[in-house]
Amino acid sequence: MILGIVGKAGSGKSYVSKLLKENFKNSIVIDVDRVGHYVLTLFHVKEKLKDIFGQEIFDKNNEIDRKKLGEIVFSDESKLEKLNEIVHSEIYKEIEKKVKIYLKKYDIIVLDAAMLFKIGLDKMCHKIILVDASEDLRYKRLVKKRNITKEKAKNMIQSQKNLKFDYYDKKITANDNPEEIIEALENLINY
Numbered sequence: 582m583i584l585g586i587v588g589k590a591g592s593g594k595s596y597v598s599k600l601l602k603e604n605f606k607n608s609i610v611i612d613v614d615r616v617g618h619y620v621l622t623l624f625h626v627k628e629k630l631k632d633i634f635g636q637e638i639f640d641k642n643n644e645i646d647r648k649k650l651g652e653i654v655f656s657d658e659s660k661l662e663k664l665n666e667i668v669h670s671e672i673y674k675e676i677e678k679k680v681k682i683y684l685k686k687y688d689i690i691v692l693d694a695a696m697l698f699k700i701g702l703d704k705m706c707h708k709i710i711l712v713d714a715s716e717d718l719r720y721k722r723l724v725k726k727r728n729i730t731k732e733k734a735k736n737m738i739q740s741q742k743n744l745k746f747d748y749y750d751k752k753i754t755a756n757d758n759p760e761e762i763i764e765a766l767e768n769l770i771n772y
Contacts, residue, residue, distance in 0.1 A: 582688065582689050582690070582707045582735060582767075582770065583680065583689075583690045583691075583692065583705050583706050583707050583710070584601070584689060584690070584691045584692070584706060584707065584708050584709070584710060584770075585691075585692045585694060585697045585702060585703055585705075585706035585708070585710065585713040586598050586601075586691060586693045586694065586697075586709075586710050586756050587694065587695060587698070587709060587710070587711050587749065588710070588711060588712035588713060588714075588746075588755075589695060589719060589738070589741045589744055590695060590715055590719060590721030590723060590738065590741060591714065591718070591720065591721075591722040591723040591726075591734075591737075591738075592712045592714045592719055592738045592755055592764075593712050593714055593722075593753075593755025593756075594656075594693050594695065594712045595612070595693060595756075596649050596695075596755055597710065597712050597755065597766075598610045598691050598693040598711075599618040599761060600613075600759060600762055600763055600766065601689070601766055602632060602691070604763050605688075605689055605740075605766070605767070605770065607685060607687050607688040608689035608690070608691060609686075609687045609689070609690055609691065610677060610691040610693055611679055611680075611682055611683075611691065611692050611693065612671060612693050613676065613693060613694035613695075613696070613697070613702070614693075614694075614695075614701070615672060615691060616672050616675050616676060616679075619675065620668050620671040620672055620675060621645045621647065621650075621668070622644065622687055623671065624669055626667060626668065627639075627645060627768065630645065630664070630667060631772050632639075633663055633664075633667075633691050633723065634650065634653060634660070634664075637649065638650045638653065647728050647749060649742045650664070651733070652733070654740075655681075655733065655736040655739075655740045656736055656739055658702075658769075659738065661740060665696070665699065665722050667676060668698060668730065669696070669701070670702055673700050673701055673702065676700075676702060676705070677726045679743060680705060681772070682746065689770070692705070692706065694739050695741075695744070697709070698745075699746050700712065703747070708751070708768075708770075709730070709748065709749040709750050709751075710749060710750065710751045710752075710753055710757065710769065711751070711752045711753070712751040712753050712754075713752055713753070713755065714756060715756075716738060716754045718755075719738060719754060720734050720738060722742065723737060723738070751765060751766075751769045753765055753766075
């Protein structure tokens with residue numbers, strides 16, 4: 582079974598993914614953000630991004646400085662769209678490769694992905710879980726747990742204002758207690 586976990590930044594997607602991995606044997610989580618970070622190391626992707634955003638997004642080792650890139654794209658929606666156009670197809674290809682391998686080894690594959698629908702990964706999923714939390718709680722989590730500035734947290738939340746989740750099989754509020762979340766996951770998986 583392939584489960585998609587969606588939700589806005591700071592909603593608790595990673596927490597729900599962690600509970601899944603810890604409580605359901607023979608499961609694995611694919612952190613799509615990490616795959617996105619890997620994609621940013623690919624030569625052809627770096628060249629495309631250099632053409633659009635310039636050399637200033639690179640560090641002294643000619644690697645993409647995600648912090649600089651984030652400051653640019655999270656303050657300008659059109660630039661965020663340009664970035665997504667380039668990286669989403671590459672992320673899809675990488676996830677597709679991983680899923681083919683993992684289907685032979687695991688019973689449950691979890692795709693932890695805020696952009697599941699935008700990337701098109703929803704087409705791979707058997708079921709989708711929406712993780713939700715209030716904007717205030719998401720803001721606090723971003724500042725505290727990710728250790729980012731208040732301004733960047735506001736920009737991230739603002740950049741996701743129009744992020745829609747087309748459909749989902751189960752909605753989980755991440756401020757639920759862990760037992761309730763695990764029970765909800767069991768009901769979804771065993772249904």
